[in-house]
Amino acid sequence: MRCATVSSASAGRSSASALPPRRVRRHGSSVGALLGLVAVLGCLLSLPAARGEDGYRLWLRYDPVVDPAVRQAYVEALGEIVIAEPTGPEMPAATLAAARDELVHGLRGLLGTDVPVRPTATAPGALLVGTTANAALLALVTETDLRAAGPEGYIVRQVKVDGRSRILLLANHEVGVLYGAFALLRHLQLGEPLTGLNLVSAPRIQRRLLNHWDNLNRTVERGYAGQSLWDWFILPDYLSPRYRDYARACASLGLNGTVLTNVNANALVLTPAYLEKVAALAGVFRPYGIRVYLTARFSAPKEIGGLPTADPLDAGVKRWWRAKVDEIYRHVPDFGGFLVKANSEGQPGPQDYGRNHADGANLLADVLAPHNGVVIWRAFVYDANVPDDRAKQAYTEFRPLDGQFRDNVIVQVKNGPIDFMPREPFHPLFGAMPRTPLCAELQITQEYLGGAANLAFLAPMWSEVLTADTQAAGPGSTVGRVVDGSFDLHGISMIAGVANLGSDRNWTGHPLAQANWYAFGRLAWDHTLPPAAIANEWTRLTYGNAPAVVAPLTRMLLESREAVVNYEMPLGLHHLMAEGHHYGPGPWVDHLPRADWNSVYYHRADAQGIGFDRSANGSNGVAQYATPVAQLWGDPARCPDEFLLWFHHLPWDHRMRSGRTLWDEICLHYQLGVDTVRAWLPLWAGVQDRVDAERWAHVDALLRRQEQDARTWRDACILYFQTFARRPIPNGVEQPEHHLEYYKAIQLRYVPGDPSAK
Template structure:
């Protein structure tokens, strides 16, 4: 409004002003009533899989009959969170919150609690002895002659997990009668790793800024922190590493520990412990010492004092995640010490408080390697059994770096005396960022179900991770998160499925990827089979499609230098050979692939003999890993009957075709999915198809310079010469390291 208009308003009669004020007030009141309802109906992905939208009438009626009333305590923060979640969920799903009760005097009462918090459960004498601290029981039974359902556990957090399980059953349209569910987590430490910097930049993040607003903490606790905690608790995640593994020592200063303390207070009721990435050189950078040598007594005392300080602020602090002597990060090798020396020093400081160290095995030496895939094994296996009891060695699923496909890491099964923690990447650094639909649970499952043969057949990676193979009590799984300030949390609707799937597989590494996809789809989009079936089918083949159009047949690390966006198999030069693409594909006039057999780098020798024999023989190696382990002639005959060159071209095109088919499937769901989310996914699938075609064309144009062979009949030539693809530059691609 212009200044002159303000003068006119000032001259209006008092009665006119009053009328206008009343009219504005009525309008604002109407907007105040309408806007929350409109916002509640909005579907932008912010609610994740906890949407709690009303079920179809028949399912809602059946649900109300089971949970017409709720008996749940709220004396502790976790009890209050559980009660609030049940009221929220049941009210949204069944069209009205259940009545609150303290007695079983009718049918259809849902009882949630522990024997200590619920008089009703105390009288039942349920056997909860095998459930531990986090397990739960969900059971239909009769109490005093009335039909009831109980969610029972030994601890408040177990009850919360059980409540989320019950809501999952309801939300996904499953029957709530005749329930008899007993669940305990198979992995103890289930954490998200946030690669978030203190300036809110997220390394390898594709969903906006960090959700941790460090500048406003501790005074402002964003409500998103609570929603973040709810989402993680719903899938059994029990810890979060707040900061990047490439960390600043400032994270351990009193100023930032106070901020971490505030976050811990929000997350604690939902069972999430706070962990911090610790910079190994912190005693020098913020402690005033001249060394960070792990065997130096002054250094050890400094870390012990720092641990004491942290636990005074955060009594349930989980411990440290450490990246050391990798990619330029400081570590014990700077002082001639081992990884075990460094990890054990920190473990000693944390042990009196019950904390743990998660020591990453993603390392490679400063020397020029003959094969980077071998280095973690070489640096860690000699120290098997020498790590402290509260140390987990955190190992990536594959030996290179979160590629679209890698064989399982040879460390799994090679360190029987040391608990190994799985590290998966949820953010798709090498799989198309946020715009490519790639459901990662099949990739996770592929790694977990791989057989190490460490103790004969059946020695799966999952059994290494859950401790059952070697009898380890301390177990863990970590996921590198892609969670940020975007409204939909993950950069795209379908990337939420990877967060969800990670949590479910961290709880149970033996779970089925397809069933997880079905549950997520029912909770996220619809329980209508006409929606669920095509979406799940689309998801289950999506990761394989990315492998096809990016890195088929065992090719790897062919992405753009630094930012990892787009095809760049021609990358060479620079400070390290193993930071280039040509190092990994080794294409020449004879063939393509990295020879890791006995005649090459002999990386296969790091696997158990049965696995090494399979991978090391070109006749028996699974075709998905062919070019990972062998340099193969262009005219090698494949299982399809095609020669390798023709098969390579076929795989590239097959990946593009699958994306096109996903676009058609999704287009056919118009009207069955809310318009906003349908439009976003449709736009992203269009981007994915365009970029898949780019990958196909650029890769074929480059590799054809070595194969010197024509494209198979029916295959189209790339529309541009190789020089065009090589000229493309992306200096501001998101997620690159700083």
């Protein structure tokens, strides 16, 4: 029994295949170590030859290239790694070492042989790695290439040197070398040819951040993959190897910032004891080009500073924040800045003192500016005392402040005007604040899309928003161009994703939810990438290049977000989820103290019809958009079906484009969501022999759970809305399994990520 236990644990660690540590400490006698090794090997030899894969390696698996001809071509082209010495100022060693280690580790796995690192090329095939600080490498590219690569980009190209073919990996700065190393390894993992290789790439957005809604007690708000990655109690004394693997995974996507703490902030993270812990994490992340940020609780001067006020115009408050920021930078010299949630959902803020959001943000901006830090001020605000449409309130508060924020303030705006619903129109602030840099806040964790129990690939959702045309200055004023700064020509740009990560061995709970972390990173680098290309790429990196696996899994990914929309909130319906945990249906919720916390506030179903009227005849929320968009969405005859009930309250017999009545259309969408999920089960069964048993079984169980969840959503919502519509369920829609009271009585307890769970 003891032998089996040791073997199982050893196998689990081995499957991670993370980078080896740079230093190994040896303890005890060599005889004891040898005996221990013999015992472990004896146990391992008794294990079955096949071993499951737990998903820890993510898309950085680096398994041997299957095609022997392709593998041999790679070996011949990449026989050596040459790290070119700079001929000018020395580049930071840590980031270059990270790139070198990744190349050595990745090529060893892909090629099945060690690739030596030498100071000069001695073999016909060699990989030349360095920055433009090396004159010899600089001579191999053009000024146009260097401008295209920019400060973070890279050039990976087949070149001729002394008549011999080489692979060049060149960047203007060391972090570009790191990103280029990951790009080259990705190219090899996908089995792409090296002949004619020419990759020149640079990020479109400067700051590409993950927002961790992690608390200091290791709970994660809206987190569905275990505890927080950050073990605050043990830090800074022990640095888990997982921190380095997190940094590697982020850097492989070009992510360059991480907000460590929840937007519902705890001021304790700004105290000296916790700043030491933050500094320890920053030290692990720094070689991978990742800067740390913290959430700042606006009332910190009172809570940990002993001041009687946190008024942003108070001189004492300004002095306190200046001293605190100086202290932070002594611990973390490359600290990125603060993310602030203020005067939202009970969080303290400048409005507590009669000030506005610009007053609060500028206070922090002024003390961060000498350190080149930024303030990220969230626009997720709504006031229970304001009777206006909740979807309008952020625009109402922030639009008049355009141009009043300091240059180092970025206003972080959710993709839609409510709260990460399965589908929303783009937020009206995009395009409405031309003098203020805006960051798009996307949610990777699936708060309203089934958590880590349901498959919902979100790249189509994000791309839908980023490619949406705000029409703020005519055609072409897309959300993506607003965010990357190219539309309003801001000198600063940012995109943020609320992370879906936790302590689960596979990082994201659902094995396929890793695709959302990956997709966010790829879109943060280049928001024009097609979702289908990202899905195909992630599938091949994570499950191999076999078409028999790639085709069905890519199809499932690309269908999944629309499937969830259909079985949860179709045709523009929104905020129908159960209270607190948000996991299941709750269109009947009507008892919460704030009107805009209740589902009935949003769908407004009655005997006449359903939907929230945001047209000129209702709240006129549509008027917050540019005229061409407002005219399109404000007309029920022209409004796209996917936003119809977001902007209009329509009769149950309203005739849809399909020719069906609105009631029938709603019911058929709910059924379509169920049918789509159900169709995945045979698709996944068809790849069982081609996917490792551990991950296959995990996904299979969750897909079956999702089919059940989809039926619950369908039946609960149709039965509830039928009490108003008083029409029969149309042909083609399965009859509900239970009566309405059954679904209303469901009580889920201790749902992961629910901040209200006790």
